[in-house]
Amino acid sequence: MTLLDQPAGPSASVWPPNAHGPRRDPAPLLPDPEPFRLLDTPAADKLDPELLRDLYRRLVLGRRYNQQATTLTKQGRLAVYPASTGQEACQVAAALVLREDDWLFPSYRDTLAVVSRGVRPVEALTLLRGNAHHGWDPKAHRTAPLSTPLATQAPHAVGLAHAARLRGDDVVALALVGDGGTSEGDFHEALNFAGVLGAPVVFLVQNNGYAISVPLSKQSAAPTLAHKAVGYGISGRLVDGNDAAAMHTVLTEAVEHARSGRGPVLVEAVTYRLEAHTNADDATRYRTPDEVDAWQERDPLAVLERHLRAHDLIDDAGVAAAAEAAEELAAEMRAEFHSEPELDPLSLFTHVYAEPTPQLREQADLLAAELAAEADAR
Amino acid sequence: MTLLDQPAGPSASVWPPNAHGPRRDPAPLLPDPEPFRLLDTPAADKLDPELLRDLYRRLVLGRRYNQQATTLTKQGRLAVYPASTGQEACQVAAALVLREDDWLFPSYRDTLAVVSRGVRPVEALTLLRGNAHHGWDPKAHRTAPLSTPLATQAPHAVGLAHAARLRGDDVVALALVGDGGTSEGDFHEALNFAGVLGAPVVFLVQNNGYAISVPLSKQSAAPTLAHKAVGYGISGRLVDGNDAAAMHTVLTEAVEHARSGRGPVLVEAVTYRLEAHTNADDATRYRTPDEVDAWQERDPLAVLERHLRAHDLIDDAGVAAAAEAAEELAAEMRAEFHSEPELDPLSLFTHVYAEPTPQLREQADLLAAELAAEADAR
Amino acid sequence: MSTATAPAAASGATTSLTMAQALNTALRDAMREDPTVLVMGEDVGTLGGVFRITDGLAAEFGADRCLDTPLAEAGILGSAVGMAMYGLRPVVELQFDAFAYPAFEQLLSHVAKMRNRTAGRLPLPITIRIPYGGGIGGVEHHSDSSEAYYAHTPGLHVLTPATVADGYGMLRAAIASDDPVVFLEPKRLYWSKDEITPGPVEPIGRAVVRRQGTSATLLTYGPSLPVCLEAAEVARAEGWDLAVVDLRSLTPFDDETVTAAVRATGRAVVVHEATGFGGPGAEIAARVTERCFHHLAAPVLRVTGFDIPYPPPMLERHHLPGVDRILDAVARLQWEQ
Amino acid sequence: MSTATAPAAASGATTSLTMAQALNTALRDAMREDPTVLVMGEDVGTLGGVFRITDGLAAEFGADRCLDTPLAEAGILGSAVGMAMYGLRPVVELQFDAFAYPAFEQLLSHVAKMRNRTAGRLPLPITIRIPYGGGIGGVEHHSDSSEAYYAHTPGLHVLTPATVADGYGMLRAAIASDDPVVFLEPKRLYWSKDEITPGPVEPIGRAVVRRQGTSATLLTYGPSLPVCLEAAEVARAEGWDLAVVDLRSLTPFDDETVTAAVRATGRAVVVHEATGFGGPGAEIAARVTERCFHHLAAPVLRVTGFDIPYPPPMLERHHLPGVDRILDAVARLQWEQ
Numbered sequence A, B: 001m002t003l004l005d006q007p008a009g010p011s012a013s014v015w016p017p018n019a020h021g022p023r024r025d026p027a028p029l030l031p032d033p034e035p036f037r038l039l040d041t042p043a044a045d046k047l048d049p050e051l052l053r054d055l056y057r058r059l060v061l062g063r064r065y066n067q068q069a070t071t072l073t074k075q076g077r078l079a080v081y082p083a084s085t086g087q088e089a090c091q092v093a094a095a096l097v098l099r100e101d102d103w104l105f106p107s108y109r110d111t112l113a114v115v116s117r118g119v120r121p122v123e124a125l126t127l128l129r130g131n132a133h134h135g136w137d138p139k140a141h142r143t144a145p146l147s148t149p150l151a152t153q154a155p156h157a158v159g160l161a162h163a164a165r166l167r168g169d170d171v172v173a174l175a176l177v178g179d180g181g182t183s184e185g186d187f188h189e190a191l192n193f194a195g196v197l198g199a200p201v202v203f204l205v206q207n208n209g210y211a212i213s214v215p216l217s218k219q220s221a222a223p224t225l226a227h228k229a230v231g232y233g234i235s236g237r238l239v240d241g242n243d244a245a246a247m248h249t250v251l252t253e254a255v256e257h258a259r260s261g262r263g264p265v266l267v268e269a270v271t272y273r274l275e276a277h278t279n280a281d282d283a284t285r286y287r288t289p290d291e292v293d294a295w296q297e298r299d300p301l302a303v304l305e306r307h308l309r310a311h312d313l314i315d316d317a318g319v320a321a322a323a324e325a326a327e328e329l330a331a332e333m334r335a336e337f338h339s340e341p342e343l344d345p346l347s348l349f350t351h352v353y354a355e356p357t358p359q360l361r362e363q364a365d366l367l368a369a370e371l372a373a374e375a376d377a378r
Numbered sequence C, D: 001m002s003t004a005t006a007p008a009a010a011s012g013a014t015t016s017l018t019m020a021q022a023l024n025t026a027l028r029d030a031m032r033e034d035p036t037v038l039v040m041g042e043d044v045g046t047l048g049g050v051f052r053i054t055d056g057l058a059a060e061f062g063a064d065r066c067l068d069t070p071l072a073e074a075g076i077l078g079s080a081v082g083m084a085m086y087g088l089r090p091v092v093e094l095q096f097d098a099f100a101y102p103a104f105e106q107l108l109s110h111v112a113k114m115r116n117r118t119a120g121r122l123p124l125p126i127t128i129r130i131p132y133g134g135g136i137g138g139v140e141h142h143s144d145s146s147e148a149y150y151a152h153t154p155g156l157h158v159l160t161p162a163t164v165a166d167g168y169g170m171l172r173a174a175i176a177s178d179d180p181v182v183f184l185e186p187k188r189l190y191w192s193k194d195e196i197t198p199g200p201v202e203p204i205g206r207a208v209v210r211r212q213g214t215s216a217t218l219l220t221y222g223p224s225l226p227v228c229l230e231a232a233e234v235a236r237a238e239g240w241d242l243a244v245v246d247l248r249s250l251t252p253f254d255d256e257t258v259t260a261a262v263r264a265t266g267r268a269v270v271v272h273e274a275t276g277f278g279g280p281g282a283e284i285a286a287r288v289t290e291r292c293f294h295h296l297a298a299p300v301l302r303v304t305g306f307d308i309p310y311p312p313p314m315l316e317r318h319h320l321p322g323v324d325r326i327l328d329a330v331a332r333l334q335w336e337q
């Protein structure tokens, strides 16, 4: 089943005319029983080699980004970093399938998706560096701030997508949520609103198996998380999140589905968080090295590289070029984080309101006086 | 499919060993496409006539209860009354299928279910009378207070059911929610917890087509509300809520399913609110007389009486006896509401905490002094 | 419930309206003037809201601009955030005070903080209308006074009108604000009636002295304003000439007006329905004392709802600050010094 | 993050523990003594909690009594309500202050009100543990001080320990309480260390004078207690002898101890991290002034977090009440009269 096959009209009913209907056929909403895959399947032969090479270069970049950011935490340049290592195919595809005027709603782990949209790493990582709550211009990049309160960004995406449609723009919003985030009430309310409004929004759940230490089996008893879609009358898709080609295909279809007015889509990408929750976490407390090793085998980067090599779509020079570009990114990151950020304590009081209240003006004066006294004392 | 057919084990997967699985087969969780009905079908022949007559008597009682309560609002004896007229089959069946040690979690419209559990009308209606927040002893009747904040009682039911199981009791909790209530985050979180914990809880959604003025079509785009079950890995059932026999059968199965450790069940009963939202509501603003008329035809009381008469299971004397019992209930209600309730203003301060805080003691003294001064002035 | 659709009120013309009609008119005028203004919430469309404040708006502006939403308050406020990010100005109705609680995470973690988090790049011009307070015989969860939660949350403006004219003017100002406003509508004043002359939109944040007085100053807002005015009338017979200040805005707070009004009399009582402990009256008493300490002949006293869950209808009159309780407090202002 | 599992502490024996270990020991002792006590929340089981406060409990008591829940705070608190109705005593962990907000409806409309609604028939002995406050370099939403919301809600007890001994003793008291307790754990004191001697469970609601003094009284609690004690040390050099009161319980409030401590010096400063406007300090200042007006030489001043969203890590030190800011306030207490 592809997304293009849409539910038919209401089924016949013995019911009196009422407000309950029309009832829909659930079949087209249900995901395939197994995650959609392309690499290492016969269908892969039809894929555009240039797309695959592009995805490869981006995954290499993404992996290096994750490594460099992790290193920055060790050097005290970042307060904390939740790596998306192992989830790069999801991150990269999420950014790649969007048009420039589409909107991305990332969760706190999704800085790589933000960087893949063109935001500079130092801006994407501002929150985690600790000098400000947020870095980039959300409107310029059509990318909402990282959302730390889980799933709360999902209703924002619905509202924005609906507003865009009201204003006549064929803009799509893509919201990123974790497997843990699907348990939150906001996830439910967002999907329900999206279904009712028919809003052009795509929800991508990166099911990486854990919410910090809590495995999916303690998070949900659903057949798959994609099955949640049917309860909202929206289409569900299940995809191998470590297969960059499958991710790109499914998300492209989902975005097209939403853009063309056929309603929202819930995509579950089955993937794995190869690193700990953040640098502050100790993952050995809740998972075995064997499990991690097995998933290393399905590392999205390795899977794609194997495919490219097996099909002679890349040579050593291509691999080296990708690695070189990644090193450039890493060097840029090191340079950008080398110096201490500039800080203005009085910025605490700007932007609480458009105009500071009289109360805030008084408080700013107090702080200014303290700073002046401190400076005098020095 | 009956509830007794349970999902098989995990399906085979190409996935590495991980925390994501086991994945389940969704098929057994999905509701039938059309609501389950018994009356006016061949299957009705196998029903126990005594059960049908009992249901009939209870429906007659329930209808009269609704009428009398509505009358009490007109006389100013109740502050407000949300009638369950048209939904009596749901209300009565919900109470009837529970064992004495099972727990009921009613919503604000479900006082008839509470009365059907054996609570005296004057206690069931205390909240709506306005003299206190709540009437009956919840533990004695295993019936939680009416929940006004919608769907918030659903997680309570899950917690109680889980606690009972932890304590070794084979107790089931039944939570009543409206179609509107299914949109709330708490509904989602409750069903998800229930699925993960495998808690012995049954959720009965009375889909009466409206949340105040908002029709179901603006509330949900799901094929049916029962389809929401699959997203939580629990069983969904769709039933004709105006068919008392079907309601009784499906709820009995659901309770048995939960009690026997096979997990929670979500039952959607398709029904209709024949009266306005409450006596303060003007339903003509949002629905047509034609629609109401059509549903009058499917009045659960009329449907059952037709069935009983057609199958010679009741005679005029039986009908008269039911009516008489109902008049007795109505008379009892009138008598109980005839007098003004006794009120103690100082009760405001009892039961805020087990022991009043020093602050509350001061405030109680203040009120006591005011009351004394008032009395003196008289 | 009767209709709130107001006689078409041309700006500048004087009309007799209820508070409900004034609010309805404000919404209509704002929607007419600005196509980005939209109304959303439970039952706001076809029904016109349970208090009929949105009556007629769906008919005039269509279902898209007067949107009946699913029943989920976090979803309502959360999607309003997204709409505001895309340049709309949503006016959200949350049906009753206690039914705003499910939206608290969206309110506290996003609505209140978004401008600040993004250094001004994502302002959220959202108005959140909440019918609040008691005195109408509502059953539990229908009479909470939750303004203290909002007032303690930086990033929100917290307004509450007490007069019909303010119902119109302040709601217009709230909708015009580029920052989120929690707009608290005193339920029991919905049916109060007055002549008003809709004028230009005033900036928010100013208190108003509703009654001049020399003996002591009552500081109040919203549903308690009429009670305080009545108390001041009664007090006259007992020889007290009470000033009454209507705060109108809890955030920002008008220290200037309040401080001047208290200094003028040297005695003050704060009056509100909300629970006293940690209520708005605590802040008001504390800041008035900080600013007027040497002008005060007595501590600033508070007459508030008790520290209890809002009581059932038949007992609510004992909970609500009434004329007698206010006058008792005035009497305790150490007159015999 | 290191383990919080404490050396087995026999009641009555003196042990050196961190606050985290003291809390862990309190949970373990309560679970050993009462089989109806159970711990639940996100990551509390296998991981032992992100701050390791529940470390080792799943191993000792099993997954059913130390329950890893799905990630949904309203669901956690809501199911705890049902468990308490069936005779269990759930101890709920909400992972960080701002992640308690999704549970506010359950907290405000059910947990706080259930005993009252049912005239005492459904008491809810639930302890809600919330790591709160700043000072540990947490990114946004990880450093809120939300105690004012809880303290303003009748029906809740609101406790916050500031010493290792109170970490143990007050958590035991909270779990023993038949009423719901919001138990606020100052994150930045988790690693503070002290010798403690676990003793019998004390009743809740009493403040403690941590330092006697004659010049002025600092009123504080939780994370600000060590700062106030340090300020008092520094003040000595400037000739002030400051008393320091640790409130420990915001609800109930210990008027007796606080009033006596303020009357003894005639001057007071309230210190806390939470936003000042409508914060706990407002209530404290207001009620102290009501009770001590003629003993006061100066208005009660407040040193609090500013009225802004909690700042990013690199700026938080400018927001948090520090020694200098406290001493500046003390200096403003009108000494030259």
Ligand SMILES: Cc1ncc(C[n+]2csc(CCOP(=O)(O)OP(=O)(O)O)c2C)c(N)n1
Pocket: A109, A148, A149, A150, A177, A178, A179, A180, A181, A182, A208, A210, A211, A212, A273, A277, D042, D071, D095, D099, D102
């Ligand atoms: C509302 C809320 N509750 C709790 C947290 C604390 N927390 C941060 S990340 C996390 C786990 C998230 O798991 P998941 O959604 O699967 O995303 P992942 O970390 O796997 O990317 C938790 C519990 C939070 N950020 N927000």
Ligand SMILES: Cc1ncc(C[n+]2csc(CCOP(=O)(O)OP(=O)(O)O)c2C)c(N)n1
Pocket: B109, B148, B149, B150, B177, B178, B179, B180, B181, B182, B208, B210, B211, B212, B273, B277, C042, C071, C095, C099, C102
């Ligand atoms: C959390 C919450 N939001 C809003 C309301 C106001 N309200 C009371 S009843 C109602 C409609 C309920 O519809 P439904 O769940 O279908 O139940 P029904 O009235 O049809 O029985 C609404 C919106 C409420 N009680 N609780």
Ligand SMILES: [Mg+2]
Pocket: A178, A179, A180, A206, A207, A208, A209, A210, A211, A212
């Ligand atoms: Mg995850």
Ligand SMILES: [Mg+2]
Pocket: B178, B179, B180, B206, B207, B208, B209, B210, B211, B212
């Ligand atoms: Mg309904």
